[in-house]
Every structure is written in structure tokens, then in C-alpha cells.
Amino acid sequence: MLGWELPPHNAGGMGVACYHLAKALASRGMKIDFMLPAAPAPFDIDFMDVHEVKDHQFEDIKKLTYSDDVHSIFKVQDKYLAQVHHYARTEEPPDVIHAHDWLTLRAGMLAKQLMNRPLVAQVHATEFDRSGGGYGNPIIHEIEQHGLMMADKIIAVSHYTKQVIMEQYGIPADKIDVLHNGFSLDDLAAADEVSYKYLDMLHEMGYTIVSTIGRLTLQKGLTHFLEGCAKAAEKHEKLCFVLAGDGEQRDELIARAAELGIGDKTIFTGFVRGSAWRKIYDLSDIFVMSSISEPFGITALEAAAHYTPIIITKSSGAAEVLGHALTYDYWDTDRLGQCIVDVATSLGLAKQMAEDTYAELDTLSWSSLADKCISTYQKAAIGDHIL
Amino acid sequence: MSKRDIIFYLHIHQPFRVQPYTVFDIGENQNYFLGHEERTDNEAIFHKVAKKSYYPMIALLKKLIATYPNFALNLSVSGLFLEQCEQWDTELLKELQGLIATGRVEVLAETYHHTLSFFYSRFEFEKQVYMHREAIEKYFGKTPRYFRNTELAYNNDLANWVEEAGYKGVLAEGWDPVLGWKSPHYLYRPRTANDIILFMKDYHLSDDLAFRYSDRTWNEWPLTPAKYRSWIEKLPEEEKLINLFMDFETFGEHQWSDTGIFDFFEDFAGGWCEDGNSFLTLDEAANAYEPVGTIDMPYIVTWADNERDLSAWTGNPMQRTAIEGVYALENEILRCGDDQLIRDWRALQTSDHYYYMCTKWFTDGSVHAYFSPYSSPYDGYLYVMNALRDIRYRLYALKRRGID
Numbered sequence: 139m140l141g142w143e144l145p146p147h148n149a150g151g152m153g154v155a156c157y158h159l160a161k162a163l164a165s166r167g168m169k170i171d172f173m174l175p176a177a178p179a180p181f182d183i184d185f186m187d188v189h190e191v192k193d194h195q196f197e198d199i200k201k202l203t204y205s206d207d208v209h210s211i212f213k214v215q216d217k218y219l220a221q222v223h224h225y226a227r228t229e230e231p232p233d234v235i236h237a238h239d240w241l242t243l244r245a246g247m248l249a250k251q252l253m254n255r256p257l258v259a260q261v262h263a264t265e266f267d268r269s270g271g272g273y274g275n276p277i278i279h280e281i282e283q284h285g286l287m288m289a290d291k292i293i294a295v296s297h298y299t300k301q302v303i304m305e306q307y308g309i310p311a312d313k314i315d316v317l318h319n320g321f322s323l324d325d326l327a328a329a330d331e332v333s334y335k336y337l338d339m340l341h342e343m344g345y346t347i348v349s350t351i352g353r354l355t356l357q358k359g360l361t362h363f364l365e366g367c368a369k370a371a372e373k374h375e376k377l378c379f380v381l382a383g384d385g386e387q388r389d390e391l392i393a394r395a396a397e398l399g400i401g402d403k404t405i406f407t408g409f410v411r412g413s414a415w416r417k418i419y420d421l422s423d424i425f426v427m428s429s430i431s432e433p434f435g436i437t438a439l440e441a442a443a444h445y446t447p448i449i450i451t452k453s454s455g456a457a458e459v460l461g462h463a464l465t466y467d468y469w470d471t472d473r474l475g476q477c478i479v480d481v482a483t484s485l486g487l488a489k490q491m492a493e494d495t496y497a498e499l500d501t502l503s504w505s506s507l508a509d510k511c512i513s514t515y516q517k518a519a520i521g522d523h524i525l
Numbered sequence: 526m527s528k529r530d531i532i533f534y535l536h537i538h539q540p541f542r543v544q545p546y547t548v549f550d551i552g553e554n555q556n557y558f559l560g561h562e563e564r565t566d567n568e569a570i571f572h573k574v575a576k577k578s579y580y581p582m583i584a585l586l587k588k589l590i591a592t593y594p595n596f597a598l599n600l601s602v603s604g605l606f607l608e609q610c611e612q613w614d615t616e617l618l619k620e621l622q623g624l625i626a627t628g629r630v631e632v633l634a635e636t637y638h639h640t641l642s643f644f645y646s647r648f649e650f651e652k653q654v655y656m657h658r659e660a661i662e663k664y665f666g667k668t669p670r671y672f673r674n675t676e677l678a679y680n681n682d683l684a685n686w687v688e689e690a691g692y693k694g695v696l697a698e699g700w701d702p703v704l705g706w707k708s709p710h711y712l713y714r715p716r717t718a719n720d721i722i723l724f725m726k727d728y729h730l731s732d733d734l735a736f737r738y739s740d741r742t743w744n745e746w747p748l749t750p751a752k753y754r755s756w757i758e759k760l761p762e763e764e765k766l767i768n769l770f771m772d773f774e775t776f777g778e779h780q781w782s783d784t785g786i787f788d789f790f791e792d793f794a795g796g797w798c799e800d801g802n803s804f805l806t807l808d809e810a811a812n813a814y815e816p817v818g819t820i821d822m823p824y825i826v827t828w829a830d831n832e833r834d835l836s837a838w839t840g841n842p843m844q845r846t847a848i849e850g851v852y853a854l855e856n857e858i859l860r861c862g863d864d865q866l867i868r869d870w871r872a873l874q875t876s877d878h879y880y881y882m883c884t885k886w887f888t889d890g891s892v893h894a895y896f897s898p899y900s901s902p903y904d905g906y907l908y909v910m911n912a913l914r915d916i917r918y919r920l921y922a923l924k925r926r927g928i929d
Contacts, residue, residue, distance in 0.1 A: 333552065333553065334551075335551055335552025335918060336548060336551040336914050339917075339918055339921050343921070388903065389901060392843065392906065393842065393843060396841070396846045396906070399842075401843060401910070402846055402850050402910070405548050406548075406907055407547070407548050407549075408547060408548075
């Protein structure tokens, strides 16, 4: 399996998904060689063999992963390709090669060429998503295009993503299997002493806390989010909005909140992780995921796990699995505003949504995902056979 | 060549800059103004500016006063600056007292906390002016007779207030749209307040020193005393009074010592006095000259940026969100009975905080950026907002304790 990161050295949700998928596959008796582009490998992994590229440190490449600095990412990938060469020379070829996103697709294609084994490409996010529904970086787009064509099977993390792969990359539907991510409460760091006393105070004063968590970047649709919040605040005064995370849109969003007249009600926490991150879910009365294009959206599930009512955009994978969330089109700020007010002013609605959404999480186990993944592997191998 | 007079006015102030204060600090600590992050370490900045500007300039001014009986100056000192002297450098306070004790310095009235409160709460404004007067009387044994508002922010309303409060005069920016065809080189009376005198800053000659002196891209660089003198002498014969108003920190801090600013001023002032011209206090000027007309300023005029309005402090929505949020707490704060809380709230009104949030990037952006302790206006805004939220939190905690 060609991975890019594993917890705790992860910049995004892909590392978490890889970890759980590999673990569930291993428990089905599969032997996994897991490649990483940097060191150190997480010390507590005993269910698979991790092969890390020692020339890079995770601390150094983490920042790169979501940056525009494609040239530097290429350099890291080149070492990663060398590792694949080394593997092909020294190890028995695997039954199947499993790559994740454009970051490891070059390596996936190379491995397929060198070892002549079927390639399964799993898509957690495309360049189309990252650019907020545009073409994005043409070099990355081309690598994705190339890799998706060369793959024997494709795993999409949602029907939404399958649609994107079909429409934006021209891949036929029958080559793509949809495997929704699993979800495990164990992934959440324990909430500890980190405090948000101001939010506690607002709660006591009868305020409703509306939060969103994620990178402050175009893909997340946060300018629309703020506009929806402003419309909600016009109808219902006791609202407070929390944006947790950092990103290149930060300054624009800070200025926009002030411009919309909700500067005082909008709190920017900056980058948060671990317990400070989890605490935000705890404190939220409503969680909004406003992404313009979101292949899956793990934060919505994490929020649901904290009994929080969820409002999410239709253009997200999470909307497919959370049937009890309120959904809206990302540009429909009137509806977002109305949804926030409805949930904030109706305790009954909020409670029912939270309970029903929580119950839905049970259906999202990593072990059932592993079964489906194995079936995709088999289809890829058969396809390879026929050819 | 007939003789001329200069009114030389300097303003001394240091804010308590807000630390990088995050949402996680709210309710946990109240150290908005305390900390040792390099760019917001108020104590370290105070010592740095004291060394670069306050000590050497006070020494130079004393020397000029001792040498030339016709040298004098006018000075305003913010209350927060005096607090910082008390806390960190009482020696400097003595130097300043010594300068004022020469008797050749007119000390002006202003708001203690260097705020724009005049435009937000008249009640709070008067309290701050009162606090400032107490401080000036305590430290310098003088009662101010002339008024300068923070950032020279002025309009007819302010003139009316100054007159009613019993001051003899007030300072303002001699901005062209206000003066029209008139010259700043005379005394005026505000149109709506005929008992007081209005002193208009000559912003060309003032800003030549304050902003342009060391600018190598300026076509007049390098500025010599002789060249500067020649500009004054080229003025029409009948324009006798030159008002040079600027920050004290112009000398040594905005213009560093190695630009030659101290030598420049010593040579210029010495030459000016030796040739029989004078530097006057505001009061001497008020006695020596008659006002020649009235000035009408219905709109607010300040001494900052190309706009010369309040936009440097309240021009963007972040600035307005923050400053309006602070003043909105007035009634609750003043009734809370917690002196420290009131002090912190007042220190948060200081205009500098809002200046740092300015997002005008072009000609004035570099001036804002030079003075800002933050990496961006957005950071400055977030920190002030979080400090404001902590003040709210403290009010809430007090109230809850009262109920329990």
C-alpha cells in the first residue's frame, strides 16, 4: 500500500483512513507492506511492515502536503519513487498495489510498470475539490488523469466523488467502486484541560455556538458560511460563530466577518489539534460543514459523534451517510441562515437530529469497509487476468 | 529680512500594546499588556525608545534652552507614557521634569489614555482629560492652558468643548481643504468658538522632518538646515508664524540618530535663534499675534494619512467592530467598581491599537506597518478582540459573584 502519512504525523484525514483500512485488512489476514515518504514511522504499528523514506522528516513535509509548492512535493515524491524501485528489486511483487490520491499515484503507476501487478487507486480528494470546484493545478490534474486511467480499479470515498471522477476525469462508472470511510470514536483525542471560558460564558448567557473546523481554504466554502451566519444573526441575536483552523484564506475571512457585521460574534481560534480540536466539538451546539466540494468530510462525522446537530452542503460525501443532517447547496446562504436559526431556536429539533445522526455512525465500521475493499482487489486482479 | 517665529510642538506617547492574546487566554490570564514577545514587549520598547529618542532629545532641548533665551517649545505627554516612566524608568521622568522646570515649555492638555473618546463618549472623554490634568499637575506642577486632541482630531464640536472647558486655545491640522485660500501661518479663531485661538499645523514643513527627512527617494534628500531655512524664507513676507507640530519620537526613533536628525535640528534651531528669530510657546504667540479670521471645520480632521480624517483608525470594518465593541461596554464597566478592570478597558481605548488594524496599503501603508508590532492588521484585530472578550468575561464573572 502506497501511503503518504499516518497518524500522528498527518496533515489531513487521508492518514487516518489509511491507518484504519490497513489495520482492518490486516485483521482479515492480509500481509501489507506500507510505504511512507518520510520518517519516522509511527512506533506502535505491528500489523503491517512500514517502509519509510529516511531522507525526509514528517515535520518537514507536513506543511508541504497542502501547499502550492508542487515543485517541493515533487522532490519528496522522487525519493518515494526511488523507494519503489528499491522495493521492486528486493521484494516479491505484491498481489495488488493500492495507491492513495495524486500524492502517491506516480508511485502507483511506477509500481504497476515495474511489477506488473494490478493498481487500485483510492481517491480521497481530487484537485477539482481542492480548488473549490475548478481545474486546479494542471500538473496535478494531469497526474490524477494519468493515474486514474492506468488504475485497474478506483475506490471513491463517496458517490459524490465518483461523480466528480466521471465528470471531471472522464472515467467510466463501472471502473469505480464507492467505499464510504469508516468511523471510529477511538480516533478522537481525549478532551482535556484546554479551556474556552469565553464560550462557556456565552453558553451560560443563552448563546448558541455554531462551529466549523478545517483548513481556512477556498474548498471549504467559508465565505458563504459567514454570509449564512450573518443572515442567521439578523434573525436570532444570541449566536456565536467559531472558525477553527488556519489557512491562506484567514485574513480574508477575518475581514469579511467584520464587514458582515458579525466580527464580534466570530471567533478565530487559529490552528488547533488534539484535545483543543475535540473540545470545540464538545462546545458546539451546531456544526456546519460548508465545503464547496468535499469528497467525504470526516469533521462532520466527528461532530456527530459528539451529539452535535449537523448542517452540511449537498456537495459532500458525508451527506450520503448522514441522513439526519440538514443539507443545503453551498451557495444557498439564505437556507444556511434559516437552518441555523431553526436548530438554534428549537431544542427538540436539535436533540432529535443529534441522536439520529449519532445512531447512523454505527453503520460506518472500518471492518465492513475492509470486506468491500477486498472485493475491489479481487475485481482488479480478475480484470488484470483477463487482459 | 524681517523676523519670524516658530511654534515648535512635540507629542510624547507610548501605548500599552496588546500581546498576542488568543481565545485560549480568555478567562485564564489578563496579560493583554504584559509579555515579552519581542514585538509587543512594552517594557523593552520603552527602554529602546528612551535610549534612542527621549534621553538625547531632552538633552538637546535643554541645551538649546540654556543657550538661547529665545528658544521655547510646547509639549504634550500622554498619561500612559507617564505610567510607563513610573514603572520602568523614573530617571527619565526626572529628565522630563527638569526640561519642563526651565519655564520655557508650555505643557498641553489631552486625554490621559490617548484615545478618540471625544467621538464616542463625551462623558468618558471628560473623565480622561481630567485624569490627564491631575497627572500633569502632579508630575510637573502645571495646569495646562491649551488643548490638543488625540491625533490632532478636530472639528467645530471639539472647538466648542475646548472653549467651554476654559482652555485658551487648541491645535489642528492645517489641511488645505479646510484652510482653502488661507495660510496656516497666522492665528485663527474657530467659527463656532470665538474666545479661543486655533493653531494650524504647517504640514508641509512639519512632515518634511517627521516623515521625509531620511527618505532617500525624496527629491529633496538630503535635507540641510540651510535648505530648510530657505524654504521658510521663501514664504510671503507677511507670514510670520510657522507651526511645526510632530511626534517627539521623530527625533531618534522615526528618524534615527544616524540620519543626522539631531545635528540637523541643533544647527537649524541655533541658526534661527542667533539670527534674531524666535521659538515661541503657544501663550507667547497668543499674546504676540492677533487672530486674522475664522476657520470652519464641520468635519473631523486629523493629522494622519492622505485622507486626514479618522480613517486611519476607523476606516475599515475590523477597526469599527473593535472600537465600537470597546465603547459599548462603557455603562457596565463604569458601574462595575473594579478599578483594574476600568483601567484595562481604558488602556484598550488607546488609538494606537486601531491604527495597527489599518488596511490601507499604498502610500500610508508603509507608515502604518513601520509602527505596527504585529505581522498583519488582522492579527492586531484578533488580539484586541480577544482582550475585549476577556474584559466582558471579567464583567460577567463580577456580576455572577454579585448574584451568588
